[in-house]
Amino acid sequence: MQPFTSLTGIAAPLLRDDINTDQICPVLPLRVLDPDYGAQLFARMRKRPDGSDNPDFVLNQPQYRSAHILVAGRNFGCGSARESAAWAVEAFGIRCIVARSFAELFRNNAVRNGVLPVVLPDGAMDVFQAKVVAVNGATNFMVDLSQKFIVCPDGSVFPFEFDAADRAALLQGLDEIGLTLQNAADIAAWELRCRKTQPWLQSTDRQAEPK
C-alpha cells in the first residue's frame, strides 16, 4: 500500500452530491488493460462532446490543474466497485478527498491506493467548503493523517475522525495480505471446523455434470 502521512496542496471544490464511479472514471475508454488512468478522471466532465477541454470544469481551471485535494459533497463514489475509479483519482495526483460521506466500496478502494478519504461533519463541512471556494486555489491546504486534521491557509484547523486500522495501514504503507497471513493458523482452523459442521461449504466437487 502506498503510504500517506501528510499532504500539502491545492484544494479543488467539486461541490456536488452523489458523484458516481461512472463519472469519476467512465467505462467505455477502459478497453485496454492499462490505460492512462489520470486522463480518464472525470473524462466526460473535463471534455466537451467534440473532444475539446471544458473550461468550466473545476480541474480544467488553471489554478486547479495540479490540485492534490478534492472537496465534494455527499455519497462520493457511489455506483460501481471498479477500482479504476480510485486508480484514476490517484493517477491524476489527487491524494485526498474531503466529502460529507463516501460510498463504502469507493472508500475502501481509495484507502488501498493511498488516497485519503476524509469525512467532515456537516457543520464543519459548510465552513470548510466556503474556505476552499474563497481561497480559489491561490494557497495550499495541509492534511495531516497522524494528527487527523486539516489546516487551512488562514490557520484554521479542521479535525477529523479516521478508522484506526486504516490509519495505521496508511501511515506505515502496510502489506495487508502479509498482515492477514499472520492469522494463517486461524484460517486453517476455521476450515477444519467448517468441514465438520457445514461440509457442503468447504467443497465444490462436481456433484453432477451439466445437462
Add this chain to the structure above:
Amino acid sequence: MPQTLFDKIWNAHLVGTRADGRTLIYMDRHVLDDVRAPHAFRMLERQGRDVRRKDLTLVVQDHSVSTSPARTTRIDKAADVFVDATREAAARHHVRLLDVGDPEQGISHVVAPELGMVLPGATHACADSHAPTVGALGALGFGCGTTELVHILATQTMTLVKPKQMRIRFNGRLGSCVSAKDVILHTIGKFGIDAAQGYAVEYAGTAIESMPLEGRFTLCNMGTEFGARTGYVAPDEATFAWLSGRRFAPKGNEWEQAFACWRTLKSDDDARFDSDVSIDCDGLEPQVTWGTDPSQTIPISGVVPPSPAGHMAAHDRALSYMGFTPGVPIAGTKIDRVFIGSCTNARLSDLESAAAVVRGRKIADGVKAMIVPGSTTVKREAEARGLDAVFRNAGFAWEESGCSICAGGNRDGAKPGERCVATSNRNFENRQGAGVRTHLASPAMAAAAAIAGKLVDVRQMMDGH
C-alpha cells in the same frame, strides 16, 4: 442475546482478529469477472502469491463479451484484451472458468446462484458492486475492489467492518403486473440513494414471502443502489425448492444435513435492528425512473417532479439531461430502445413476465428492442419454453448472455438523446452511451414500452388480454 440472521452468518464466519484489530471473515466462495480477473491475478503474481482455494474460486466472462447471436468469443478488438487475459489467467491458476461458449456461461450474479455455488448461510464475495444479489438465497454477498479481491484469493478472507443493520418489511401484496423491480425502485425513491449506506439489510414481510423466488434476486441486487453493504431474505421452503438439484448444491445425505441447518436460518423474533422500517405494497403501481439516479422514480401515472428546495442544481441537471420539464406525465414519453437483461432482471421468470406482455404483439415502428438472458442456462430454458419465438416474432433481438448494454459494454449501443427503457439497475448519465437517456423499469413494463413505442402502464395493455 437475540440475533438477526446477519449476526448468525457473521458470527459463524468469524476467523479471528488481526494484529491491527481488524475482523477476518471467511468467504465461502468468490467469483471473478473479466473486468477484474486480469488485474487481480496479475497483482497476485507480482506479489509472488498463489490462489489459496482454487476449488472455491469461480471465474466468469460477462462484462466484455459480445451478446450477438452470431458471437464467437469476441465483442471487438479492444474487449478481446479482457476476455483473453481472463482466459489465460484462469488457465495459469487452474481455476474453474465459465468461458464464452460454455453451456453455463453468464452474468456472475445470475450464474453463481443458478449453479448452487451460493448456498443459504454462506458468505460470497465478488469484485462487483452487485455482489449482494445472492442474498436472495439467505447468503451474504459482499462487493469489493480489485485489491481486496487479491486479498481474498490469497487468504479466503475479507477484513470487514461490521455494518449496522436495517430491516425493511414489505407489507401487503403486489397487484398484477407489479413485481420486485417496482417494489425496490419505489423503496429507493422513498428512502433516497444513500439511505442504506453502512447497513446490512434484511428484506422481510408478506410481499416478499409471496413473491416469486427470483424476484428476491432483483430486490437484493438493487439494494446496492441505495448503498446497502449487503442484503438478504431469510431462506424458506421456496428457497430450498429452487436450490434442490442444482449442480454444486449438496446431494443425498449431505442435502438432508444442510436442509436441517438451513431451516434455522432466520432472525430471532426479538432481534433488534438499528433501523426497522416498512413499506406498504398494497396498491403499489408499476414504477419508472424519470431522472439520472435510481431514486428518481415515480409511478407510471405520475408526473416528472419539480425541483425540491435545497437540491435544485442536481435535480435541474437531471431534468436537463433527460430532456424533461417538471409537470409532464411520464406515461406517453416516446422511447427508442428497450433492453431486457442484466443481473437485475434477466432470469427465467423475468423473461416469462415480459413474454406474457409481448405474446401475439409486435414492437412499435422505430423501436429497437433486445432480450439478453442472464445466463446461457436461462437462455436454453427459455428456448425450451418457446419464449425466444415469442420475442423474435414480435421483433425483438434474441441475444446470447452477458452484461450487454447495461453499462454500454456492447456493440450497437444507443445514440445521444435516445431513450432506452432498461431492466438493469443504473440510470446514470452516459452509462449506456454518451447522452443516452435511461429509464429503469420492470421486464413487464419494458416489454409494454417496446410494444407501445412509449412509456405506458402495462396493466392497461394487459386488461382483457
